[in-house]
Amino acid sequence: MRTIMHVDMNAYFASVEQAANPLLRGRPIAVGGGTGGKRSVVAACSYEAKARGIKNAMPAWEALRICPDLVIVAGDMNKYIYTSAQIMAQLRTYTPQVEVFSIDEAFLDLTETAGRCGGPVAIAKRVKQWIREKFRLTCSIGIGPNKLLAKLAGELKKPDGLNELWPPDIPGKIEQIKVSELCGVGRKLEEYLAQMGIRTFGDLHRAPRAKLVKRFGAVWGDHLWQMGQGKDDAPVRPSAYEEAAKSMGHSYTLPGFTTDQAEVKGYLLRLAEQVGRRLRKENCKGNVVHVSLGFGNYQFWGKQRKVEDYLDDGYEIYRVAERLTLDAQRFALRNRPTPNAVRFVGVTVSGLIHDLDQISLLPQKEDNKKVLRAVDAINDRYGEFTVERAAIMATVIEHKSGYVPSRSFRGH
């Protein structure tokens, strides 16, 4: 049997901010996410805020309504990445088998090494102490025979917990856990399972395999059944084996609705340029362009097309995306009382190939390449969109939208 440990930082972003600033300690605080302003959401909140009813992903305006003295702090991603990297490095001193699951979560396979360090519980205690002394942060640690049970074990004791879950505890100790606590069971699946009378882990444990397979298909049905038995074969995968990205995209929610085609195209171009820049930075190209528009009321329209060439030039990506949106007009006319009232724009490129310097297929025109590299260099040095195409500038000047491109972040 394996020995797996799951380390989960408690209220990570918010705790880092409280550790850095004594004035924030003991107070309900939230770290803002999204694009900022009215549409921003709570990316992470302190336990004091949780006690007041604040939840992750809650819109900022709602959070302030519930808790007027909530302190909203602008996130500082660099700080979180820096702290996280040091914690992950410390975890690797116990085993090289560390899977960085997200910025604030990791799995360790201690099967080979726990014996030498006095057992998994002793390791967990040392990890918790190190993190507390070094960063003033707490974490929850779960230990079990696989990732599923290790994560669940930690989940049961929050914050600052240390808990074990082994097969004899199935389903006893976790009989009453809601199925939605399981990684992979979201809102919809929870709903479907409830229709079958499956609400708790205990219910799932007793559900016949055939019934689950019949309802959810061979892949998910079997997966759910395995979970119900507390089984999980998934290996801990060290980050060295991290797979290359399969798609890259950016999206933007407008401050309000717009019916102005030119404005929509301006956003489309801007997003395409962002995607292109990232593709070049990561030294890859893609040959499938996806575009999606939101028309309000959760009416989303999307279209994708595979193209002949592999692209990393934002303007070329834009041209494909722009052509794809021609259909969107018809969709909008059919589905919306107000035609073309766009609220959301997204551009994604997939079908990625990586490490182009070695492969060097589909040579681009040399001077065009040089221009792109020069623009990249300037933007790398002075910030995103210091230099952009004239069409984008026109959009910005015209609408003064206050658009701030931002990479997303969120922690739990």
Added chain:
DNA sequence: TCTGGGGTCCTAGGACCC
């Protein structure tokens, strides 16, 4: 009560080829 942003994986149906 309602559009945050960036991803991955799975299913299903149609087109096309042999």
Added chain:
DNA sequence: TCTGGGGTCCTAGGACCC
């Protein structure tokens, strides 16, 4: 001429995660 079965590729859409 009509029909079959198997495989692959492409697109659309849904669900979920952090």
